[in-house]
Amino acid sequence: MAKITTQSPLAPTRFPDLPVIDGVRFATTQAGVRYAGRTDVMLAELIPGTAIAGTFTRSSTRSAAVLDCQEKIGGDASSGAAIIVNSGNANAFTGTNGAKAAKAVVTAVADTLGLPEARVFSSSTGVIGEVLPDTRITAKLAELKEGLAADTIEPAARAIMTTDTFPKGASAQVTVDGQTVKIAGIAKGSGMIAPDMATMLVYIFTDAKIARPALQSLISAHTQNTFNCITVDSDTSTSDTLIACATGASGIDVTGNADFATAMHDVMLDLAHQVIRDGEGATKFVEITVSGAANDADARTHALSIANSPLVKTAIAGEDPNWGRIVMAVGKSGAAADRDLLGISFGNVRVAENGWVHPDYDEADAAAHMKGENIKIGVDIGLGSGTATVWTCDLTHGYIDINADYRS
C-alpha cells in the first residue's frame, strides 16, 4: 500500500531455502513502474503442458488483470505459459484504459516468449486508480527473457512486494511411489488483507504432474482454510490472486495423492501465516479457534468477527486479556450463540466457562500469555460441533502510521 517500513517484528529470521522446481524459470527487473531503486516486475516462464489453476478475489471492483486471468484459467495447456507481475500499480478501477494496458503487457509477453496470449497470466499490485504504465514493463521484456533462470525464486518474491517488510516463501517435498516431487510458493501481502476467495498475490509451483481440474479442486479447497482464514484489517483487495502451476517435469502423477494434497495445504498455510506476520503494524500473531458452534459456517463467522474487531485487536496490542471484548464480538457476529454457554481461553488459561468467569481464573496467568508474540484465543460456543480457525494480527499505532500518512 505505502512505503516499505522497518521489518516486522514477527518476520522469520531469513527467507527459506526453496527447492528449484523443474519446468519454471524466473527473472526480475527494475522497471520503475512506481518505485525507484528496487525490482518491481517478475516474469515466470513455464514449460508446455503445465497445468495452471487459480483462485481470485470476489470483489465486485476487481482489477483488469484479475478479470483477464479468470477468463483464461482452465484453457488448453499444451503450450508453454508465463506469469508477469508488477508491483507499485494495481491497475484497478482504471476502466477500459486499464484493460488496454493489461492487454498490452500480456500481448508483449506472448510475443517475446512465443506463447499464445491465452497462456499469459498477469497480476498488478499497488496503487488503485492509476492506469498501468505498460510501456515501462514491455520495454524490459527482452532483458527479462535473457535473465530467466531456475534458481531465482527469492528475487521473484522480492519483486512483487509492496508494503511487505519481508519476502514470503514456503516449500514442501513429497515422496510418491518412492520418488520425490517438490512444491515451492511465494506470496506478497501486508495490508488490505481479508480474503474473500484467494488473497493478495500468491504463486505456487510444483514439478508434479496433476490434471488441471484436480489441481483446481485442491487449491480451491485449501484456499478456504488457509488464505480465506486470515485477516489483517477486514479490507478485501481488488487484486487478490493465487496461481498454482504444476509443470509435470518430474513425470510423477500426484492426482488424488493425499500426501501431495497435505503438502500443498501446508505450503499455502505457511504463506498465509507469513502474510499475517507481515500485517501492517503487527506485533502479535493471533490464532483464533472457535469450537462448539452450530455449524462450521457459524464458527467461521464468530472467528472472523473476533479477528476483525478493532476493540479485540487493540486489546491484544495492549497485552490485555480482555475477554469482555471477545464476548462482544461473538454477540455482534450474527451467528448463533448463547451467552450463558460461552467458554473462552487465552493460550492454556481457561478464562470463562458457561457464560461467566471461570472460578479458578487468575488474570495474571492470562496476562502472561498476552505478553508473548504468539497469541491463542479459544472460544467454545457450547451449541454444537462447528469449528473454525482463523489468523490475524493486532491493531497498533504502526497500522495508523502506515495508512494515514501515505497513499496506497
Add this chain to the structure above:
Amino acid sequence: MAKITTQSPLAPTRFPDLPVIDGVRFATTQAGVRYAGRTDVMLAELIPGTAIAGTFTRSSTRSAAVLDCQEKIGGDASSGAAIIVNSGNANAFTGTNGAKAAKAVVTAVADTLGLPEARVFSSSTGVIGEVLPDTRITAKLAELKEGLAADTIEPAARAIMTTDTFPKGASAQVTVDGQTVKIAGIAKGSGMIAPDMATMLVYIFTDAKIARPALQSLISAHTQNTFNCITVDSDTSTSDTLIACATGASGIDVTGNADFATAMHDVMLDLAHQVIRDGEGATKFVEITVSGAANDADARTHALSIANSPLVKTAIAGEDPNWGRIVMAVGKSGAAADRDLLGISFGNVRVAENGWVHPDYDEADAAAHMKGENIKIGVDIGLGSGTATVWTCDLTHGYIDINADYRS
C-alpha cells in the same frame, strides 16, 4: 470503555439548553460503582400513564439489564415508572449472578418509589464481565429520591458517560393545534459503536401524549436511519438501549402527527451525530451517502462497508482523498456494484465517474475538502435508485491509545 480523555475536537462548544419535560424528574449521585470522584448513577422518575417504548441491541450476548427491559416494554402503563442507569459496569456476561444483581437494583427502586417492578427499567454501561455491585447503588436510592428535580437533565447526561468526553443532549419543540409539546433526549456512547438495533444508552422524554404502540413504531422506524446508521469502530455493544418516554403531561395527543414524528427523528439524529463527534480518537466527522444502488439495503451495505473500512478511516485521518480505498470498500461489501459505473465525490469535488477518474479532477480540490472537520463522501453505484446515508469518524492514534492501554 476506558478513562475519560481530553475533550473530542469535534465536541459542541457547550451542552445545549434542554427544555424541562413535565412529568419526569431526575437525580444523580456518586455511588462509586467503578469510578471515583464523579457521578455514576442517574434515576429518572416518570408520572403514571407515561408511554414507554424502546429499542435494544440485537447482540446475542446482551446484558442482564437489556434482557430485563425487553421483557417489560409494552406492559401496562397506568402506574408511574422509573429508569435507573449506572456507568462503570455493564453487568454483561455475568450469568445468573448478573441477573440477580440487576433484579436487586430494580426491586429496590420499585420499593423506594412505590412502583411495580414491571415499570422500572434499568441500564448498565461500562466494563464487561464483572457482576454489578448492586448494593453500592441501592444504598444511594433514598438520597436519589430526595434529589429528584425536573431541571437536572444535564447532570443526568453526565452521570451516564463512560469514555465519552462530553455529555450529549438534544431537544425539539413542536406546535400541535397551536399548543407546544417538547422533546428532550440524552445519550452516551463513544466506542463499541456499530448499532444493530438501537445503540449505546439513549433516553428521550416528551410531555406529548401518544399511544405506546405509536411511540414504539416511531422510534423503531427512526432508529433505522439514525442510530443504526452510525459506526465508530464496527463493534456492537452488549448494552445498547434506547428508551423513549411520553409522559402525556401536556395533554396534547401527537399520535400520527407528522411534525412530532419529524421532531423526534431530528432529536434522535442529533444525538446519534453527537456520539460520532465523540467517537474514540475522532478528529473528523464523516457523512457517507450512497446513491444509485440496486436498492436501499444494498446502499446501506455499501455505505457501512466504506464507513467501517480501516483503510478508508485511516486515509481520512491522514486527510488523503484516497478514492481507491472507497472503490475497494464498495468491491468487498457483497452488495451489487459494477466497477465501470461507479462515481465518487469528496464534498463537491467530483473525483470519479463511470469507473475511472473524472477528466476534470484536480486532487488539490479534494485534498482541500479533506482538511476540513466535516467530510462528505458521495458514491453513486449507477445501478438503480437505492440510497443510504451513514455517519462515522476517522481512525487515529487516539483510538489505539484509548483501547490498547486501558481495560474496557
